[in-house]
Amino acid sequence: MTDTAPSGPAGHTPAYGSVDLTTCDREPIHIPGAIQPHGVLLAMDEGGRVVVASTNCARLLGVACDAAIGLPVEDLLGPDVAARIGERAHGERGEPLSIRLPASTADPRGTGTLRGRHVDIAVHRSGDRVVAELEELVDDRAAPSFQGVRGTMARLVGAGTVAALADRLAGEIREVTGFDRVMVYRFDPDWNGEVVAEARREDLNPFLGLHYPASDIPAQARRLYTVNWIRLIADIAYEPVPLAPLLDPGTDAPLDLSFSTLRSVSPIHVEYLSNMGVTASMSISLVIDGRLWGLVACHHYSGPHRPSHDARAAAEFIGQTASQMMAERERSDLREEALRAQAELADIAAAMARPGADILAALVDEPAVRHLLSATGIARCYDDVVATGGAVPPEPVIRRIAALLRGGDGEARASTHLADLDPELAAYADVAAGAMIVGTAADRWVIWFRPQLERVIDWGGDPSNAKLYEGEGPDVRLSPRKSFDKWREVVRGRCRPWTEWQHEIANSVRTHVAGLMLHRAREQVAVAESLQRSVVADMARTVEGLEVAATYLPATEFQLGGDWWDSLALADGRVAFAIGDLAGHGVTAVAGMTQVRTALRALLFAGHRATESLDLLDLMMDELMDDQVASAAVLVLDPRTGDFELVNAGHPPPIVYEDGRGRLLQGAHRPLLGIGLGAARSATGTLAPGATLLLFTDGLFERRGRDLLVSLEQLREAGEPGPAEGRDAAARWAAELIESVPGTRDDDTTVLVIRRTG
Numbered sequence: 001m002t003d004t005a006p007s008g009p010a011g012h013t014p015a016y017g018s019v020d021l022t023t024c025d026r027e028p029i030h031i032p033g034a035i036q037p038h039g040v041l042l043a044m045d046e047g048g049r050v051v052v053a054s055t056n057c058a059r060l061l062g063v064a065c066d067a068a069i070g071l072p073v074e075d076l077l078g079p080d081v082a083a084r085i086g087e088r089a090h091g092e093r094g095e096p097l098s099i100r101l102p103a104s105t106a107d108p109r110g111t112g113t114l115r116g117r118h119v120d121i122a123v124h125r126s127g128d129r130v131v132a133e134l135e136e137l138v139d140d141r142a143a144p145s146f147q148g149v150r151g152t153m154a155r156l157v158g159a160g161t162v163a164a165l166a167d168r169l170a171g172e173i174r175e176v177t178g179f180d181r182v183m184v185y186r187f188d189p190d191w192n193g194e195v196v197a198e199a200r201r202e203d204l205n206p207f208l209g210l211h212y213p214a215s216d217i218p219a220q221a222r223r224l225y226t227v228n229w230i231r232l233i234a235d236i237a238y239e240p241v242p243l244a245p246l247l248d249p250g251t252d253a254p255l256d257l258s259f260s261t262l263r264s265v266s267p268i269h270v271e272y273l274s275n276m277g278v279t280a281s282m283s284i285s286l287v288i289d290g291r292l293w294g295l296v297a298c299h300h301y302s303g304p305h306r307p308s309h310d311a312r313a314a315a316e317f318i319g320q321t322a323s324q325m326m327a328e329r330e331r332s333d334l335r336e337e338a339l340r341a342q343a344e345l346a347d348i349a350a351a352m353a354r355p356g357a358d359i360l361a362a363l364v365d366e367p368a369v370r371h372l373l374s375a376t377g378i379a380r381c382y383d384d385v386v387a388t389g390g391a392v393p394p395e396p397v398i399r400r401i402a403a404l405l406r407g408g409d410g411e412a413r414a415s416t417h418l419a420d421l422d423p424e425l426a427a428y429a430d431v432a433a434g435a436m437i438v439g440t441a442a443d444r445w446v447i448w449f450r451p452q453l454e455r456v457i458d459w460g461g462d463p464s465n466a467k468l469y470e471g472e473g474p475d476v477r478l479s480p481r482k483s484f485d486k487w488r489e490v491v492r493g494r495c496r497p498w499t500e501w502q503h504e505i506a507n508s509v510r511t512h513v514a515g516l517m518l519h520r521a522r523e524q525v526a527v528a529e530s531l532q533r534s535v536v537a538d539m540a541r542t543v544e545g546l547e548v549a550a551t552y553l554p555a556t557e558f559q560l561g562g563d564w565w566d567s568l569a570l571a572d573g574r575v576a577f578a579i580g581d582l583a584g585h586g587v588t589a590v591a592g593m594t595q596v597r598t599a600l601r602a603l604l605f606a607g608h609r610a611t612e613s614l615d616l617l618d619l620m621m622d623e624l625m626d627d628q629v630a631s632a633a634v635l636v637l638d639p640r641t642g643d644f645e646l647v648n649a650g651h652p653p654p655i656v657y658e659d660g661r662g663r664l665l666q667g668a669h670r671p672l673l674g675i676g677l678g679a680a681r682s683a684t685g686t687l688a689p690g691a692t693l694l695l696f697t698d699g700l701f702e703r704r705g706r707d708l709l710v711s712l713e714q715l716r717e718a719g720e721p722g723p724a725e726g727r728d729a730a731a732r733w734a735a736e737l738i739e740s741v742p743g744t745r746d747d748d749t750t751v752l753v754i755r756r757t758g
Contacts, residue, residue, distance in 0.1 A: 012240045012267040027266055029220055031254035034240040034264035036233065038306060039135035040114070041243065041262055043255055046128065048073050048082065052248055052255050054262075056241045060134070062112030065244050073132070078102040081121070088123035089130040096309045097121040098137060120309040124259040128250065133262045138308035149314055152176070156322055162329045166197035169296065169322045174199040176314050177282065177307045179298035183207055184286075186294040189497065190214055191222065193294070204301070216272070217295075226292050228259050229285040230316045233270075235304035236279050240264045273299075280305035282312070284319035288327040338501035344372055345505060349512045359513060363446060364389035372509070373502050375448035377431055384443040392449055393428040401425065401435055402445055410439045412506035414498040416450075426493055434495030436502065438510040446509065450495035543567075543575055545639035545758040549731035551738065553699075553749045561748035562589035562630065563697045564597045568604055575639060576604050579752050580632035580651065580673075581697045592628050596621065596673070600632070610634040610647040611680035614670060618649070622676030629674035633695060635754070642687040642756050647680050649673050652698055652712065657722030658691040664716065665693075692722045692730070692755040694737075699749035701741055715741060723755060730755050 013032040035041050040060040043052035050068050057065045063076060074082035084097050100118050118137040123130065152172045159165035166184040174182040181204055184197035191214035198208040217225075225231070241264075248255050257263040273281055280300035286293045296319055307315070348368050352359045363369055363380045364387045370378045377390035379398045386395050393401075404421040407413050414436035419426035433452035439445030542548075550565055562582025569575055578600055582593040599620055603613035614634060621628060631651040637644040646654065646665060650672035653664045667683025687693055701715040702708060718740040723733035730753040738751060 012264050012270060014240075014242050014246060027218070027220065027268070029266050030224060030256055030258040030263075032240075032257065032264040032266075033246050033254045034242045035133075035257075035260070035262035036235075036238050036264055037241050038234050038238075039133050039262045041131065041133050041260070042068070042073065042076070043126065043129040043131045043248070044073050044085075045250070046130075048086065048130075050076065051129065051250065052243050052245065054241045055244050058112070060112050060114045062115055069244070085121065085123055085130065085132050089125060095313055097123070098309070101134070122261045122309070126256045126259065129248070129255065131255075131257075131260065133260060135262075135309070138306060138311075149317065152318055153321060156318070156325060159325075159329075162326055162333070163196065165322060165325055165329060169318070170197040170199040172318055173284065173296050173298065173315050176318065177298055177311050179280075179282065179305065179307075180204065180301050181207070181299040183297045183299075184294060185212075185297050187292060191217070191219075193217065196294075201301075221266075221269075222292050224258055225283065225285045225295065226287055226290070229287065229319065230261075230312055231263075231265075231283050232261065232306070232312065233265055233273070233281045234306035236270055236273050236281065237304075277301055279303050282307070282315075284315055286319060286323045286326065288323055288330075293323065293326065334499060334501055337499070338504070341372055341501065341505045342508070344368060345508055345512065348372065352513070360387070363387075363513065369509070370448065372505060373436060373448045373498075374496065375436075375450050377449035378446065379449070380446045381439075382444055390449075391431040391451065393432045397425070397428055397432070398447065401432065402437060402439075402447060405435060405437045405447075406439055406442075406445055410441075410445075410510065412436060412438045412503040412510075414503065416497050417494045419493055429493045433493055434498070436498055436506055438506045440510065440514055446506075446513075448506070452492050452494060453496050543569075543639055545756065546575070546637075547730045547753075547755040547757050548577075549728075549734050549753040551731070551734050551749075551751045553738065553745070561585050561699070562593040563699065563748045563750040564593045565695075565750050565752045566597055566601055568601055570604070570636070571607070573638065573640065574636050576610065577635045577637065577695065577752065577754060578604075578632060579695045579697065579750060580630050581699075581750075582628060582630040584628070585748075592625055593630075595625065596630055596632075600634070604634075609682075610636050610645060611682050614647055614649050614673065614680045615678075618670075618673045618678070619676060621674035625674060629672045631672055631698075635693065635695065637687065637693075637754065639756070639758075642689070642691075643684070644687055644693075645682045645684050647682045649680065652696060652701070654696075655694045655716050655719060656685075656687070656691060657694065657719060658688055660721035662694075662716045662720050662722070664712070687754075687756045689756050689758060692753060694719060695752040695754070697748070697750045699745055699747035700738065700751060702747065703741075703743035704746055706743070711741075723753065 012034060013029075014034055035054050037056060040056055041054040042050050045051050050071050050073060053065050053068045055065045057063050057068045061068070061076065063071075068076055072082070073085065077085075078101075081099060081101065084099065088097065098118065098120055101114050101116065103115050114134060114136055119134045120137055122133045125131070155172065156165060156168055159168050166186075170182045170184050181198065181200040183195045185193045186196045187193050193212045193216070195207045195210050198206060200206070243255060247253060276299070278299045278301060280303070282298040284296040284298075286295060296315075348362075348366065351357060351366070352362050360380065360382050364378055367390070370376065370390050375390070377388065377392035379386055379388045379392050381402065386398060388395075388398070392398060400422065401418060405413050405415060414434065415421060416434040418432060418435060419429070425432070429452040431451050432449040434450045435447050437445055437447045548567065552563060552565075554561065562584055563580070564582075565577070565579045567575060567577050578597075580593075580596065582589055582596055584592070596617065600613055600617050603616055604610070608616065614632060617632075621630065632649045633651040633654065634647045635644055635654070646667045648667055648669045650669060653666050655662050655664055665683065665685070668681035670680040671678040701711045703711060715737075719737055723729045734751045734753050738749065
């Protein structure tokens, strides 16, 4: 059995054959079926028998691969070495064993090149297999000592920033490993890489600042870098050594070499490095919180290069330690920025909380709210009304962005490239390349906008080369790029990335504003409720010959409306009763209701007829009360005769209950008050002794999703036969009537009951 794989790309990965640029992103690089030739691999079962071996056993161990398969490992390596491997196999993966390999009992002549030599043995588990990889110990008198590594740690700790730490890390790794060039390579969110630090031979061209496209390191390679933090290619021109058998007899699948130190690498990667002029390579992963932050990439240009296991272990340790230091430096920088923003937010919240401050206006008018998230524009929507500050796109575009970006939970969501959500948004990148939104409802949200950040990127070769296969014929072999000349690109359309702490600050803005709005609403409701209770009393006036009862109920504890009622004794002995509903809620509605009620009372008191009073009130509202409308009904009743005059301005019709039956008083209506149009007409009638007249606002019967006429008819039937005889019977009947209407009230409710007793 030959101990080298067939020549060509497939020889590097006999377990899955040839690949090209169209398939390299799906290449199963963890199961190549081959190793690099500077060591030998043995995979044992739980009983210690060899089940898979590299085919260079004869050259390195003096035992043919076919003969090694099935041997107990102690027969192949000796009982002491086998025992040490067994100990390591049942512990955590750690440092390699350094041990002198005895002469072979199977071949006393010791023809294997590793026999009688000191070797490093790396042990790990691959499924149910114990894998041992043997390499000859490198005579490296410059291998790092404990004191040397401790000095390295002290120098790294002294770096105050991530950039300074990366720079020192490159120098320390080069000192330990002896590579011609060592680069610290950092990934961006799209997995493109940038060389952020470099230590190199003076005669080499600098790579510092160059960027490399994500296609240079496919996803499955990044996954392996995350689980196996160091990988060495001692000689780019190596001849791969296949494993035998190619399929593990226990699993009928290739042996998983994810944790292997000798794993043969993708031929695409070998060709890529060869095109760069690299003769040996090593990489050390920089992993932060389980995510690949970057790599320490080591390149050699002057022939094969195999640092000792001690040097590799020291480099891996330095890389792991530096990863934690970088994480802490980044967290420290972010903490400082977050604390600064929290202090600014506290100042903004304090200003908004001052008496008289307009919270909603401050959101868009105060530049500090934009600067809080390093934004240049802001928009807020409250009850579907949009206001803006700074540089923002047109309102229809703002609403489109909000609809695309907002989540159902209202938590902060952001995009650095809004054109990903809708390509048409690219036209507005000069003011809104990216955005962050928070909200509490579909029509209540705040968006911060950032413009595009034009960046000049120097690529190590054209990043679009990996896509050229789309225009090539099916017979063209697709190879890694051969040009690594600097290629400059101006990147547009993206904004500066949003950080995690900025998401938290945006959520804090939402919480602060919602809290302030709630507090302000409670204060306003308290004022409004006091005002409303002062003019809409439940206590009705006493009128001889009549029993009068009135009830007012707000929709919720914090949502008062514009309902009102009133009664007024006229000079001719009649009594005027009025009921109305000004559109809206809150302080504005209550204040407007008070004006309307007072104006109508003044007009009636001055002797104007009910029709004339409502027409004059309509003109007054149209002139003095912008965009406010109201419904109202006025009943002028003579308690002595029961004769009445009813004038209705867009209000629900009263119901008369007489002889146990209820009927609607569908008199002539004039339009709503406040539109400046129409003339009132009156309807007349007589309220018989014992009959009851029910006046009410729409909150009594109107329910979401129900037909108004059907609800009104159900209310009429629910009131039959009318109130009973006796003290306070009208008030009890009104309360029962309110409770009898099913469903949730969305509006405040006023009920006025007038029963003729004499």
